[in-house]
Amino acid sequence: MMNQGASAVGNKKRTVKHLIRKLYFVTTNRNKFREVQEILKPFGIRITHKNQDLLEIQSRNIDLVAQVKARDAYSRFMMNPVLVDDSGVFIDAFSGFPGVNSAYAYKTIGLDGFIRLMKGVRDRRAVFVTSVAFKPDSTHDFVFRGEVHGAIAKRLVGTRWGYDPIFIPKGHSKTYAEMGAVGKNAISHRKKAFEAFARFFNEHYCQRFK
Numbered sequence: 001m002m003n004q005g006a007s008a009v010g011n012k013k014r015t016v017k018h019l020i021r022k023l024y025f026v027t028t029n030r031n032k033f034r035e036v037q038e039i040l041k042p043f044g045i046r047i048t049h050k051n052q053d054l055l056e057i058q059s060r061n062i063d064l065v066a067q068v069k070a071r072d073a074y075s076r077f078m079m080n081p082v083l084v085d086d087s088g089v090f091i092d093a094f095s096g097f098p099g100v101n102s103a104y105a106y107k108t109i110g111l112d113g114f115i116r117l118m119k120g121v122r123d124r125r126a127v128f129v130t131s132v133a134f135k136p137d138s139t140h141d142f143v144f145r146g147e148v149h150g151a152i153a154k155r156l157v158g159t160r161w162g163y164d165p166i167f168i169p170k171g172h173s174k175t176y177a178e179m180g181a182v183g184k185n186a187i188s189h190r191k192k193a194f195e196a197f198a199r200f201f202n203e204h205y206c207q208r209f210k
């Protein structure tokens with residue numbers, strides 16, 4: 001007679017994980033790549049950097065911008081699984097500006113421009129957002145979002161990249177730049193987004209290396 005316990009184990013649902021060997025992280029921004037590499041390390045996920053400018057649509061929806069970027073990356077890299085990151089700083093007093101246009105604002109007015117624009121502005125609240133899009137195959141794409149609320153500093157503090165010298169995460173007194181790589185990576189918008197991705201990835205996918 002069959003042992004009930006054994007039969008129950010036999011009936012246990014098995015989830016088949018999809019195998020992904022190479023996972024391309026497509027970005028023109030080396031700093032992003034370094035941060036993401038560190039965040040994914042503890043999850044055992046390896047990424048390969050591809051330096052490629054991608055299609056960025058005009059939309060206020062950062063998740064959609066990331067999704068379209070991932071589709072573009074997927075077709076450019078011969079249908080290889082890809083990962084992209086679209087990030088931005090959304091300033092409350094400016095109704096979310098620069099938001100999805102953060103790269104353009106950085107290149108044009110720069111951080112000094114933001115310090116000037118915000119002179120005398122009392123409400124300094126802002127949200128740093130990262131939207132990660134993962135496209136493993138031609139029919140699926142997945143988006144994961146990470147957000148950190150904070151404030152815009154009154155002057156540049158610290159010397160890291162991008163908006164790091166002017167963003168002070170809530171509950172902290174230092175800018176991301178002052179926190180350094182390890183401190184920032186422990187709490188950042190990017191860490192939140194990529195952790196959500198990593199948990200999902202490890203549940204449904206696996207990587208094997210030759």
Ligand code: ITT
Binds near residue numbers: 102
């Ligand atoms: P890719 O699109 O090629 O990935 P990018 O630098 O243009 O690179 P984004 O559009 O996502 O990427 O970034 C918008 C701007 O925000 C850009 O000026 C970045 O340097 C800056 N940025 C993004 N993440 C940041 C972070 O964690 N700390 C500081 N600045 C950041």
